[in-house]
Amino acid sequence: MVTMMMETINNMLIEMYVSFAHAEMEKRAKRQSEGIEAKKERGNWSDYGRPRTMDFEKSSKEYKRVLKGEIKSTECMKLLGLTKPTYYRYKKEYEEKNM
Incomplete structure (x- = not known):
């Protein structure tokens, strides 16, 4: 009985951590897309990304x-x-x- 309860609690904790991680990924993707849109609106899109190694x-x-x-x-x-x-x-x- 105790083993079943511990497994249930562990599974619940894992599901909770997964949902937190998923929510954070969605927030990060939203912030990133908002930042990209803002950069495009300001006209700074040409310098986005990694700089070139040489001309x-x-x-x-x-x-x-x-x-x-x-x-x-x-x-x-x-x-x-x-x-x-x-x-x-x-x-x-x-x-x-x-x-």
Whole structure:
């Protein structure tokens, strides 16, 4: 009998903690969306998010060397200090702007 009562109490506590956590997640999502909307209304949306690692011109200059065959992609990544995904993101941006 005592074991059943303890299990019931534990289950109730777990459900209570879950509901608190869920409510907090909803509050955080609401505050975040309100903050994003306020930033858009103020016109500050362009600086939202993580800053870029380097300017587009510098990456374009080095990527042109890759296209000419002067250096390889891996050398360009090391030269610019970029990770593989970041390098290919800049490459994609370069190709989109120059098509």
